Amino acid sequence: MNPLITLRIALRALMRNSMRSFLTTLGIIIGVAAVIAMMAIGAGARAQVQAAFAAMGTNLLILLPGSTTAGGSHGGFGSMPTLTWEDLTAIQVELSSVKAAAPTLRSNQSLISDENNWTTSVTGTSPEYFGIRNWPFENGAGFTQGDVTAGAKVVVLGKTVVDRLFGKRVDPVGQTVRVGNTPFSVVGVAAAKGQSSTGQDYDDAAFIPYTTFARRIQGGLSKYLSGTVFIQAVSTEQTPRALADITRLLRDRHKLGDGQEDDFSIRNLNEVAGAQQQGTDTITNLLASVAAVSLLVGGIGIMNIMLVSVTERTREIGVRMAIGAKPRSILLQFLIEALVLSVVGGIIGVVLGVGIATWLASKFQWPIQIQVDVISLSVGFSGLVGIVFGLFPARKASQLDPIDALRYE
Amino acid sequence: MPIIEITDVVKTYQTGDVEVHALRGVSLSIDEGEFVAIMGASGSGKSTLMNIIGCLDRPTSGAYRLAGREVSGLNRDDLAEVRNQVLGFVFQNFNLLSRTSALENVELPLLYRGIHGKERHRRAAAALERVGLAGRLDHTPNQLSGGQQQRVAIARALVGEPKVVLADEPTGNLDSLTSVEVMALFQELQSTGITVALVTHEPDIAEFASRVVVVKDGLILSDDRQTPSSARVALDELLAAKAAGGAA
Structure with a gap:
């Protein structure tokens, strides 16, 4: 069975139900868009902190004259020239x-x-x-x-x-x-x-x-x-x-x-920068993991609809089998349908996410930074979500008995 | 030379604790180019027999040679291949893919055979022309009448140049005039050398076949060859009567 032809079959099946296909993929779209936007904002904040410290000077140490103990009372740093x-x-x-x-x-x-x-x-x-x-x-x-x-x-x-x-x-x-x-x-x-x-x-x-x-x-x-x-x-x-x-x-x-x-003190600006950096990183990771959860929920949405679709299209599966589709081609068809839904959703999500990030950047003057590796990672991840959550419905479809499937009302 | 040769086929289903003997030892030989009507009450085993002939089901015991090849022991993949290459199916409820054009519906068996673009298109269009739907290639099923839908289904069965076309109650959802039209189409197929086997419970449909096999309680009750009525002639008579009725 030529995978290209299976792709064609799957695409035709998706086009027949374009509205449902779109709604199914909405979860992935929102998930990926959220991940992209969050990461762009996070990276922007990180870059801003970096820039702020770079403006102070790179690899900078500030030496302050001493804290002296005069008669038991500690003066602050800089209180006395040492x-x-x-x-x-x-x-x-x-x-x-x-x-x-x-x-x-x-x-x-x-x-x-x-x-x-x-x-x-x-x-x-x-x-x-x-x-x-x-x-x-x-x-x-x-x-x-x-x-x-x-x-x-x-x-x-x-x-x-x-x-x-x-x-x-x-x-x-x-x-x-x-x-x-x-x-x-x-x-x-x-x-x-x-x-x-x-x-x-x-x-x-x-x-x-x-x-x-x-x-x-x-x-x-x-x-x-x-x-x-x-x-x-x-x-x-x-x-x-x-x-x-x-x-x-x-x-x-x-x-x-x-x-x-x-009797002196030294401040390491790199350390202060690192601490601030960690703060923004923590928030970025938090936001990104919330977004990742929504991506997972999107994947479950795909599985849900694919299961409904398998049940609803039982007769169609029966016909396909009767006219010569092997169980493997049926499996592949449904798997590709899920994969196409999630990857296309991922791509739309990237566009949407970049759009949201750009809009936020111009509206609230937030610095953003769109990262190519985050984009490829989230499209890849949504593809993975499609395969993982598409496999179960696809297996279910391929294991149908053609006689029962044809008789299904 | 027999194209379908069934010997001592038994099919037993296990439904819970009850064993259902759908076929109790059926032997049937159909020659190339025959037009066989399989009749019987519901529960007689005629559907099971048809499923086995159609390679959708495997016999519990017995032998089945189709076009010279023993197929009773084949696995699901090989059976799918046999169905795609040797057989064509026509169903009572047409079973066309909805929201899909007639052309794409007819292309489907060729798609699974791996035939590419232009060639697939050409053959599907030719099959539709053969059933008289040349002008409706891009109509979807809901834009077609029942008779037209069944003709699309017949085109889909024909497109792969099968040796045998199997039809399960193909006129069950059609009025008498379109039923005869469809039967005329089947007789035309037979005249080109294709073997046709159809399941029906209507005696006047069975009249168009050259052989009638009656199944009862999982066994063949009778098997008679007959001179078929011409569906073409019957169609002309019906049309004439309709015209006369319209005039009166």
């Missing part, structure tokens, strides 16, 4: 697992242009900072190591600050901005980065060399680094090693004994 500039140099020079490290000293300052003023967070840092944070420039460039050495009065502005001080679509490079009473020359504009995962505007910031910051804003360069240090590990795999290396180095330099607590 990091020295020499510590920073040691981290930059001695550790092979560290790619770059940049100090960040922060203070809110009022910036004044010719027309406007705007209070923003001013960060004193080194040129490496922009590399660590994957932050390109929209106009101009960053300041240089020379600017740092000289304590030059140059500033890099975030996009929001530019908008506030100079208006939109203005290139402020070369213009002058006063920070407090000191005039700074604008050398660059950092490209728009958007919001952090907590809603903080990354672009509402200004950056100057840390030497200039210490001299003009803090009032002199001290031994201690009264801010944090952004550190980039050489790779994702090396990030935990970098963390251990820094810890060992600083404990050594601070001469901390075995029983003493660290």
Whole structure:
């Protein structure tokens, strides 16, 4: 028996009952559509979390100066400067697992242009900072190591600050901005980065060399680094090693004994990203498994209708057998009918699912990501559902006795 | 030369604790080109005999040679093949596939034989033409009268060029005029060398056969050859009478 001919027979049988065929496959359509839409939304959320952390910087460690125990009361991290500039140099020079490290000293300052003023967070840092944070420039460039050495009065502005001080679509490079009473020359504009995962505007910031910051804003360069240090590990795999290396180095330099607590702390941004990632993954898996259950219910729906169909078409089966259909061809016919129903349902479901996901994306501004492997997997799975749930009715049909089947009313 | 040769066929059914002896040792030989009417009351065993002749059922004991081949011991698959190649079936209630065109209905046996596209089409159309339905290839059963539906069924039985056509009460659902029309078609088949066996309980239908076998209580009661009436002539008479009746 040619399977192509059986396919033809099965297709003809399905076309004779096109309305019922459609209703039968509706369960699969909805199931697959739900799986596709859920997975697209889940993957989109995952990508968004990833992007948010990538915006902070890749393989990023943040070093904060210490918690000190003064008279029995624990100050929070950063409450007391314990990091020295020499510590920073040691981290930059001695550790092979560290790619770059940049100090960040922060203070809110009022910036004044010719027309406007705007209070923003001013960060004193080194040129490496922009590399660590994957932050390109929209106009101009960053300041240089020379600017740092000289304590030059140059500033890099975030996009929001530019908008506030100079208006939109203005290139402020070369213009002058006063920070407090000191005039700074604008050398660059950092490209728009958007919001952090907590809603903080990354672009509402200004950056100057840390030497200039210490001299003009803090009032002199001290031994201690009264801010944090952004550190980039050489790779994702090396990030935990970098963390251990820094810890060992600083404990050594601070001469901390075995029983003493660290007088600094290090945050691993990869870990925080991983935790958030896990959160979205859990929700995605939950939604997908609910959708998978509906796919299973769709399969049971197919079996249900196929069983009804076998009973209803008993006489037809009898006629087919009388004119020469072998039990195997009848089995194959009903199996192919179930398979066609489920696979066609799967394909319609994919189209519908992609449509729903796209609609949700545009309606609620959700990020979505349609994955090819999920699509092929759900079409494959619905085919499997068709075979599994089609087998029982098909066997039942093929085992009918032609005489009884012909006599069936 | 006999095309159907049944020897000492016994068929016993087990219904619960009761054994039903449907056939108690039947021997029957039908030559190629014969037109045999099998008659008998219900429960006589004539349907069982027909099922065995049609390779739909296997005898409990006894031998059955069809077209020179012993078929009593064949399995379901081989029997299906024999039915497809050697036999054609016509049923009382036509048994056409609903919502399916006459052409596709007639194509069905060829589909199971694995005959492809154009050839299948051509042969099905020719079979429909032969039964006088050339203009109704794409009509579905519910667009056809009873007589036309039965003619589609006959075309379906013919399309595979069978040696034997088996008809189970083919006129049971038809009025007397279309019954005679259908019988004329069967006589035409017989004239081309096809063996026809039909089950009926109507004596005036049996008149068109060249041989009448009467079955009773699982045995053959009588087996007589006769000069058949011509269905063509009977049809002309009926049409003339109808025309006269219409005029009066």
